[in-house]
Amino acid sequence: MKILLKTIQLQIKNSWIRPMFRFCLIVNPIMNAFFLYHMFLQSGQPNFLSYVVLNAGLMALWGCICFSSIGDIERERYMGTLPLIYATPTSFGLVILGKIIGNTFLSMSSILISYLTVKLICFERIHIGSPIYLFLSFLLLIISFSSVALCIAYLLMLSRKTSLYMNLLELPIILFCGFAFPIEELPVWAQTISKCIPITWVVKLLRMSIDGVSNTEAFNRSFGICMLTTGICMVFIWVIYKVIDMQIRVNATLEVS
């Protein structure tokens, strides 16, 4: 637990110090919020501002996770620290988990930045229907985003082309998980994929909380499915952990070739 906290602390420090990360964390949600505000302005939705805040923040959050949590594998590989941390007695999975949680925590501030941006653009009150449910959803957001990022980061350990996959992953998740528009707009086959990703359910929970939870049963059902898909993701990580741990030593993917 101590090393997990130390890694989280180190990761926050390391990420914040990088200009590119600060750009993704600060400028990205400002731009997202600005463009989404103008896109949603004519939507006729009464609570469209909260959607702008949420969508802009989530898009920036995923961007930060993609380019930092997952990109960290690549960065550590180039810095030559990946083999060093791998060969310590601490579980490598725990170190990667610490990095991802640290980044997810820090990246969540993009939602706050998109909130401030929207406030600055229109000075209107942004209504949150169920603040307690929203808080619960944010807790689940950390867990589900971290588990998905951990799963991807671990799979990418098998390859040296991390940056290529990292770029390929950003947009599909935004589209599949309903960051910019509801998944019901997607074709049925795509909706099936969406429903298997825990992030989709977290986005749904956040939206329900902002609108105000009138149907507790529906919220609980989505919460349960989110927990279930996150759980499946974690079991999958557990299963592949040993295999990947062995494979990276067989395939020699810890270092730059």
Next chain:
Amino acid sequence: MMKVVEVKELQRDFDKKTGILRKKKERITAVKGLSFSVNKGEIFGLLGQNGAGKTTTIKMLITLLAPTSGTCKVLGKDVYKDANDIRKKINFIFGGELGVYRRLSARDNLLYFAGLYKLPDSVAETKVQELLELVNLSKDADRLVETYSKGMIQRLQIARGLINDPEIIFMDEPTIGLDPIGAQMLHNIILGLKEKGCTVLLTTHYMYEADELCDRVAIMNHGELIALDTPANMKSKYSLNKDQSLEEVYIQLIQYNESNREGKGGEGV
């Protein structure tokens, strides 16, 4: 004499895929049938040309790479199956400027690795200060590593390699990038480690360094072992003239091995 490193018929192959549509698989053998052992408290040198397989051998010994075949044991444990048991008791230093968090201070780097090696907080602080003094970095300990010179980064690497008081330390070209004073400092550290009973396995291209430090040296070429003995025996066995240095003997052995390989159509000696 207790053997802390045992390598028997060790082999490591790398598969390289080329081509986009019609993929071709090419197999490169970096280490071929290597056998040697290292005794407890010994300073053992692994010498060889670039690409001879020294670094690959070290990477297998420090549990970073899986052997393709053969036996590779450290402290009696298998490097592939019992990696976690081995990692607590060993450490390693790679030459060069990589392997540090450049946006952190030297102290933060060391404290983080102290955590990864599971040192209690109370011990870690003292140990880090002690190591910073040992490598002469205490004055610059709180500066970001990105402001460090090449030699300072290398000294930090040395400190990191000693953070867990390893029973065996593996050093891959540790004096690369070090100025003569830095190199001398490392030599003293290595000799100090030997006095404490620590085993050191190092690779180097500096033959005078191997001659000065090593109890025994192994010479590798094209992944194979071509000679293994004490530097003194190596010089007396293989010298063509009187007073030949280890470097001259090394060059002769490599050239002899190369000409034999050419004669045998590229096969090992």
